[in-house]
Amino acid sequence: MSSILVTGANGQVGFELQRSLASWGTVAAVTRAEMDLASEASILLVLEAHKPSIIVNPAAYTAVDRAESEREQAMAVNAAAPGVMARWAADNGAYLVHYSTDYVFDGTKADAYVETDPVNPQSVYGESKWLGEEAVRSSGARHAILRTSWVYGHHGNNFLKTILRLAQERSSLNIVADQVGAPTSAALIADVTRRVVEFVSGPEAPDVSGTYHLSAQGNTSWHGYAAHIVREVSARNVKLALTLEALKPIPTVDYPTPAKRPQNSRLNCTKLMDCFDLPLPAWQEGVNGVIERLVPAAH
Template identity: 40%
Template sequence: MPDATASILLLGATGQVGHELRCTLAPLGAVHTPGRAAVDLRVPDAIRRAVDEIGPDLIVNAAAYTDVDGAEDAPRRAAAINAEAPRVLAEAAQTTGAWLVHYSTDYVFDGTKRAPYTEDDAPNPINVYSRTKRDGEAAIQAVGGRHVILRTSWMYSRRRSNFVRTMLRLADDTDRLTVVDDQLGVPTWAGWLAEATTTICNSLLGAEGASKAGCYHLAGTGQTSWYGFARAVFAQFGRTDVAVEPVSSDAYDTAAPRPAYTVLDSSRARAAFDLPATTWTAQLDRFCERIGTEKGTPKAPFASV
């Protein structure tokens, strides 16, 4: 790690990955974490003012509108946060010479491929949320400058609404669940993502950082369905009392369509930033260790969150 001299602006610091980044980024320098009251991402002038006042060397945007179904009824709000705000951040970063690290999603792909998506595959979003995320990517790329876009997938953590928390909450109310088995992807623990992001940021701030701008996929290795993920979660948390049955996506009427296959190939990021290959199951193991849950021992690790 370099001397802790960088000035870092972290947006979305109360979210799943943002909360982890507060700690992992600290060795790189001073981490500034203005909240929504100080920086409303729907207000371009608020973004510009924060960048001007802090003068960061690095901007990490971990904020997003992530309600996939909700975006269908709130397209303007989703676009303001997911598309317009990244453009303003890219412009501000270019003006000040800062690096911009921005998160995007596996959902920018339509899911028709049956081999892991690479950065060379053309995005084709199929719902409002994913279209706004793709528009955010395109806006950053159009501005150019010192930026890295990190596409990730199926985020979970101890915080906020996510699949792991939802499954364990439902398990407290029933002994039988049906979970979709025809959507495939890569679960990603926010703690692992924050660690990998910090390694990337450290590289960007180094002498050879300028050669590494671009878009990268950042997820673990392997793949599973939501059904497979649910079974792995219940096994980790000792919930053998819950029966999980696979169903097709047709069993659930959702406002937004979901792509059937969004497995990401992250080999480019691993090669560029010397990141280890980590399976999604190993990430789940570490997540459970982090929150103090011994495998096979049922606990309530989310009760106070």
């Protein structure tokens, strides 16, 4: 049995990792209160106390817009902290699974991004996540960096839950329609992580250290995503204030935010699927599953 340390225990992915990894090893899941990612001393204290053979780090500074005015905090958590964990992993023979984001790209590519495409983050958040990747890669630790996109789940706050709430409160809604990506469930990310951990944990485990793209398959816009949620909830005979006709598509320019978002967040996941022999589901499958959990059908 492996000794596994999971950071960000209360986050969307951290919550699901405790489920997916429970049968694979002894899991210690720590919260922000227990491990302060802005403090190298706090990180090292926890690592030395647990001495994990596998570190799984979904914890991050994810307030994308606030990061524009809180650069120092974002850099400490997203750029410096992964480097501290990775160097400890290298020194102690541990394996690190770290998560990154589509925001490392500028979103101008016509096709889905592959792992070797040049990065060009357009926000403090994206830059901080890219620097975190680089810190992990340069550490000498065995690692997997999993870049993902548009994360949601039944636990925590996310776009899906926001739309569910607003569809019950508002009779009209404007949603950005010219940013494209794949909604990816925290449960899927956790299940893929388990597969990676299984793959690298054996005595004859191949060294597959590297960067991988991980998202559900297919793509949609934020507006298409919201429309799918409204359709699915309506099909469950749940009364909504919002109709599909009143869900209006708007361009990004009509919804300005402090941080610039990539217009194309599509990730090509062929490398991950081939390396770990892993099929990935269509994005609608995970969304429907979470809706089923959150919205009981009305009779």
